[in-house]
Amino acid sequence: MAEPALPDIDPGPAGLAVSLRGVTKVYDSGVTALGPLDLDVQRGEFVSLLGPSGCGKSTALRLIAGLSAPTSGTVGVSHRAGDERGRRSIGFVFQEPTLMPWARVRENVRLPLKLARDPVAEADARVSEALAQVGLAEFAGAFPRELSGGMKMRVSLARALVTDPDLLLMDEPFAALDEITRFRLNNDLLALWRSLRKTVIFVTHSVFESVYLSQRVIVMTSRPGRIGAEFRIDAPEPRGEDFRTSPRYASQCRQVSNALAPSYAGRPGA
Template identity: 75%
Template structure:
């Protein structure tokens, strides 16, 4: 039996946690066991990365947390801010593809979650402006997706996730398709945004380098069915920047994470 619970904190015992998964499994109708058992606890305001081989259930875990799918067994509990008027109940989701509406402007793409939630236009305008400013796209509010670079499209997707002021931000390989320079820039911008807003962030990636650079914790998952192989805390001086990316400490953490990930790849290169 499975249990998916939305809690406001004091009522549900999640006063220090944003997300709690206990003994969670997920089996699909075709018999594939995608996850589990998986145990994961994410404190409020923490930035963690889920790292693992393709098909290990990283994205499935995000979908369970978001309430887009139900676990086959175990308990998924999410502390949500009840005052946020939007369908995700305090969760913002950034997918690997921006999935923007090509026929309308950046502004209207970002406004969409508020429109669906019935937020009045005057209130929505201010929130859209704030979201666009937070990702550096104020000057592109009236542009169309076809006029944007890949990195700018992903910024629009991030603004759309932030416009509802969610407590929890779920990011499913959002920068995987971008060139390295753009990816590095967006990594830096995301960290700056996180430091300012202190959202709880759960970030899925295949990159050891990206996971270590971004995260306070790197949760390494096994091959399917996904379980936790290692949970590595990245202790560094904040704020992080290019000095950390080229430091001996960063290289050491990358080696540790890579070593934890290696068994899941059966001898294949993981970096």
């Protein structure tokens, strides 16, 4: 089955990377998962989608990636998010690393380039670069079973980066990791973003993670997911532990948490 085509958008003077207009998603079961949703994301922006389980965060990400089609509305991705061969350059990091257990790290990272039939020498160079970017250059010959959970997620991130995408979509990639590993990966992701200036849309359940990472936090309502609130995160760059322990961070987390609270009201276990 062919993937649904995403319309290009003219980035124009505003420099839009993604534009959603009146987007809804109704599944075959009759469940309305999303919308109507309107959202613009600027090129080079780091945006987090925050909300309760089932509010449509991951659905929105899949629509932007072109892995699913909206029931109504339009999903536009800038034509700049594509390479010279017309392939849309979107990297996707899923909740689980989804690595091939029989393949070494380098082959797991090489997979998108192999599927695209890129020249071997070019692919080798790009795999080496991506592994260096995530701090795993010395583990290129390892198997997934030899890696920790955090290292496996780094491999997944390298696989998303190896095509040099303009747009990086991340669906709760650090949710299953311990707190120390999660903090370290948050810091490393921010360093990569500052260096590479990709457009990042990051899905999370964590108020603290969203405020620490993002330039903008989109708080979504319970199903069907809509934008309930939006926060511009005012923080000095580069961010680090000084920000994480600052009164400003605590205040912004409190504001975001207060906006999120109505989405959990009346939910089982709330």
